[in-house]
Amino acid sequence: MIGHLAYAAGSPCPTIVLDSSRLPQDTAKLLESLTEVRRYLAAAGGAHVLKFALMEPSEHPMFDLDYRFVQALPGGPDRFDLRGSCGHSILSAVLAAERAGVLPKLTAGQRIRVNVLNNGDSVVCEVDGVDRDEVQFTVYFVRPDAVPVTRLLLTGEPATELTVDGERHEVSLVSSGNAYVFVDARSLGLRDHGELFSADAALFDRLSRIRVAAAGLLDWPAEGAFPKVAAIMPMEAGRIAARAISVPRWHPTIALTGAVCLGSAIQVPGTIPWRVAHEMGCVDGLIDIATPGGDTAVTAATADRDGGPALLWAAAGRKRVTFQGSFLLEPLAYLHFEEIAQCLAETAMSS
Incomplete structure (x- = not known):
C-alpha cells in the first residue's frame, strides 16, 4: 500500500x-x-x-x-x-x-x-x-x-441554551459541511478580536466544555471530534473574527468545512452568525473570516423556496494545497x- x-x-x-x-x-x-x-x-x-x-x-x-x-x-x-x-x-x-x-x-x-x-x-x-x-x-x-436553511439547525431552533458547570451559554448548532457549535465570543467576556486571538488555556477549556455539552445534547460521543466549536465576533464591515478548536488543540485558522458552515449559518435567521453579520450590516455576498492564522473568503447562495430562504451552495476560496x-x-x-x-x-x- x-x-x-x-x-x-x-x-x-x-x-x-x-x-x-x-x-x-x-x-x-x-x-x-x-x-x-x-x-x-x-x-x-x-x-x-x-x-x-x-x-x-x-x-x-x-x-x-x-x-x-x-x-x-x-x-x-x-x-x-x-x-x-x-x-x-x-x-x-x-x-x-x-x-x-x-x-x-x-x-x-x-x-x-x-x-x-x-x-x-x-x-x-x-x-x-x-x-x-x-x-x-x-x-x-x-x-x-x-x-430550507431551517433544516441546517441541529436542534430545530436558531439558538439553544446549554448549561455548562452551572453557567448558561447561548449557542447555535448548525450543520453544513460539518456540524458546528457557534458561540458569540463577547458572551465569554472577550471585548475584541485581539483578545479572542490571544486567549489561550482558559478559553480553550471553556469552549471544549461547551462542545462536550453540545455533543451530549445531540447524543453524540463526548470524546469524539464532532460537533466542532468556534467562537465568533464582528470586526470591520465584511469581516468576522473566528477561533475554532480542532483535535486536540486550537485550529491554526478555521476548517474549510467550518468556513462553509459559518457562511451557511449567516443565512439562517436568528442564529448567532446571522446576528453578527446583521450587526456589521453585511448579510449578502462575500464574507472574510479572520483567524489567528489568516483569512478565509466564504460565501453562500440562497433562493426563496416556499416563502423562506433555501441554501443552494456555499464556497470557500484561497485554498492552497x-x-x-x-x-x-x-x-x-x-x-x-x-x-x-x-x-x-x-x-x-x-x-
Whole structure:
C-alpha cells in the first residue's frame, strides 16, 4: 500500500491519503488497518498526522472521486471518529489522486467533483492555479436540491441554551459541511478580536466544555471530534473574527468545512452568525473570516423556496494545497500481495 501526504494551508496537520479500493471494506477491519498505519507513522515521527482521506474513482456518473474521511483521535492509535468530514482533506485527496494517476493532470479551470461518503455532500473543487507541487482551489459545497436553511439547525431552533458547570451559554448548532457549535465570543467576556486571538488555556477549556455539552445534547460521543466549536465576533464591515478548536488543540485558522458552515449559518435567521453579520450590516455576498492564522473568503447562495430562504451552495476560496510525497506503508504491504495473487489467478484462468 502506498500512502500519499498532502498539506492544505491552514490545516492543523497534513492528511495521509490512501486508495480505499485497496483497503478492507468492513469497518472493523478497516480501522484495524488504519491503527497499524498510525503506529507506523508514529514510529517514523508522524504522530501528528491525524487526518486520513480514503479515495477512489467514483462509479457514480456525476462524480470523479469517492472520498471518505477518518479523523484520528488522541489517546491511542486505535481511536477514530468517522462521523464528519474535512474540507482540507478533500483537497489533499484530490491532489494525491492526481499524483497517483487516479485523476488526470490538474489544470487551471478544471473542476473535480467529489462524493463525500461520510455525509452525502457534493463538493466541487475548482482549480485556480497550479505551481509545481502546489495547487490553489476554490471549493463549492453544492446542494443537489435547495435545502430550507431551517433544516441546517441541529436542534430545530436558531439558538439553544446549554448549561455548562452551572453557567448558561447561548449557542447555535448548525450543520453544513460539518456540524458546528457557534458561540458569540463577547458572551465569554472577550471585548475584541485581539483578545479572542490571544486567549489561550482558559478559553480553550471553556469552549471544549461547551462542545462536550453540545455533543451530549445531540447524543453524540463526548470524546469524539464532532460537533466542532468556534467562537465568533464582528470586526470591520465584511469581516468576522473566528477561533475554532480542532483535535486536540486550537485550529491554526478555521476548517474549510467550518468556513462553509459559518457562511451557511449567516443565512439562517436568528442564529448567532446571522446576528453578527446583521450587526456589521453585511448579510449578502462575500464574507472574510479572520483567524489567528489568516483569512478565509466564504460565501453562500440562497433562493426563496416556499416563502423562506433555501441554501443552494456555499464556497470557500484561497485554498492552497502542497503535495509532500508518497511512501510505502510497510504494515499494509500484504495488500499488494493479495492484488498480485488475484491478477495471477485471472491470468491462469485465461491461459
